Amino acid sequence: MKKFEFVRKVYITEKTAPGIREKAKELGISLTTHAPYAINLCSNAKSIVGNSKRMILESLKISEMIGSECVATHVAYYSGLTPEKTIETLKTNIKDIFDKMRQQGIKNVKLGVETMAKESQFGNLDEVVELCKETKDVVPYIDWCHVFIRSGGRINYSELFDKLKPLKLDHIYSHFSNSKYNTISGKFVDVHLPMNSNPSFEPLAKEILKRKIDITIISESPILEEDSISMKKTFEKLGYKFS
Numbered sequence: 001m002k003k004f005e006f007v008r009k010v011y012i013t014e015k016t017a018p019g020i021r022e023k024a025k026e027l028g029i030s031l032t033t034h035a036p037y038a039i040n041l042c043s044n045a046k047s048i049v050g051n052s053k054r055m056i057l058e059s060l061k062i063s064e065m066i067g068s069e070c071v072a073t074h075v076a077y078y079s080g081l082t083p084e085k086t087i088e089t090l091k092t093n094i095k096d097i098f099d100k101m102r103q104q105g106i107k108n109v110k111l112g113v114e115t116m117a118k119e120s121q122f123g124n125l126d127e128v129v130e131l132c133k134e135t136k137d138v139v140p141y142i143d144w145c146h147v148f149i150r151s152g153g154r155i156n157y158s159e160l161f162d163k164l165k166p167l168k169l170d171h172i173y174s175h176f177s178n179s180k181y182n183t184i185s186g187k188f189v190d191v192h193l194p195m196n197s198n199p200s201f202e203p204l205a206k207e208i209l210k211r212k213i214d215i216t217i218i219s220e221s222p223i224l225e226e227d228s229i230s231m232k233k234t235f236e237k238l239g240y241k242f243s
C-alpha cells in the first residue's frame with residue numbers, strides 16, 4: 001500500500017494518472033491518497049467552502065483514475081459552529097460533492113474523513129463515526145497519532161475498534177506515525193517523529209490480530225520506509241505471516 005499526498009494541490013493530472021494506475025497494478029500495490037490541507041468545508045467564507053468542495057472533488061476524480069481506494073481528508077475546522085451544526089454543515093456539503101461525483105461517473109473511491117489532532121478541528125473519533133454513519137461512501141480514516149494527541153497522550157485501541165463497530169466496515173484505512181512531547185507545554189504535538197512510544201505500535205498490532213481486522217496502515221514517519229518495515233516486523237514477531 002502506498003500513499004500519494006496532494007498536500008498543497010492535486011499534482012497528478014488526467015494525463016499522468018493512467019500510468020500510475022498501471023504501475024501500481026504491475027507492482028501489486030494498492031493506493032490511497034491525501035487531499036490538500038487547505039480544505040475547510042465549514043468556513044464562514046463562501047469562497048473557501050467552494051474551493052474546498054472543488055479540491056475534494058478533484059482529489060476524488062484523480063484518485064479514481066489512479067485506482068486509489070480512499071482519499072484521506074481533513075474536512076473542517078469548527079469555525080465558530082457547534083459540533084452538531086458542524087456535522088449538519090458537513091453532511092450538506094458532502095452531499096453536494098457526491099452529487100457532482102456521481103454525475104462524473106466516479107463510483108469506486110471512498111471519501112475518508114480523518115481523525116484530527118487539534119481541538120479546533122472537526123474530527124474526534126466519535127464525531128467521525130457519527131458523520132460516517134449516515135453518509136454512504138464516507139468512511140473513517142484513522143490517524144492513530146492524532147487520536148493519541150487529542151486525548152492528551154492516551155490511546156486505547158480496543159475501545160477505538162469498539163467505537164468503529166457500528167459502521168460494519170469491511171476494511172479500515174489508517175495512518176500511523178509518532179508524535180513529539182513538548183516539554184515546555186507538557187503536551188504531545190503533531191510533529192511526526194520516527195517510531196517511538198507516543199503512541200506505541202505493538203498494542204495496535206496485537207489488537208488487529210486479535211480481532212482479525214482487515215486494515216491499511218500507511219506510515220507517516222519522516223523515515224517512512226524504515227518505519228514501514230519496523231511495523232511489518234512487529235506483526236511478524238507477533239506471529240503474522242504476510243503473503
Ligand SMILES: [Zn+2]
Pocket residue numbers: 034072074114143
Ligand atoms: Zn492527514
